[in-house]
Amino acid sequence: MDRRDARLRRDLRGQAEPYRHRRPDNRRRASRGERLAGLSEDRPDAVFAANDLLALGLMQSLVRAGVRLPHDIAIVGYDDIDYAASAIVPLSTIRQPKRDLAREAVRLVLDEATDKAGHRHEHLQLPPELVVRESSQPA
Structure with a gap:
């Protein structure tokens, strides 16, 4: 019996211990964008994000850190949401x-x-379209 099962059995008998919330470490953790910005020689040439919102968040972190897009790193997202352009x-x-x-x-x-x-x-394949904008190509 693991700890979770033991706790559940105590809960059912009314003998549960009070729940103690563990607070996360209060130190600020660097975002992935900030960590990526901190790399100089090991920084990749480009990032392909799973969706545009992740790409925009990464872009924001990199720009705040002084990284020049796309000169230092190129970013491509997926979905073409309205905010992308x-x-x-x-x-x-x-x-x-x-x-x-x-x-x-x-x-x-x-x-x-x-x-x-x-x-x-039916198995359908509808081809996507690459929309090239400034984040992956110097203006």
Whole structure:
């Protein structure tokens, strides 16, 4: 029996110990962007972020630390959200074909709803588009 099971059994019998919240270390931890900015020779040439919000957050940390984008490091995001084009350094990103995705999703759902016996699942690939802006290419 592990500690969690033992605690649960005590809780059920009404013998639980009071919960003690452990406070995190009060020292400020450096963000990944700040740590990346601190690298000089070992800094990568570019970062591809999982989405535009992460890329914009990284961009903000790097700019605050004095890193020049894209001269010192290039950043590319994914999603092409509205803020990507209007960032302090316009963000290069991968744009998904949202209208095509929506159209195909509706078509597939309607097809399955109207012809269940004849419906076949499909594997679709809709090509994304690279939108090159200043964060990955010197102006």
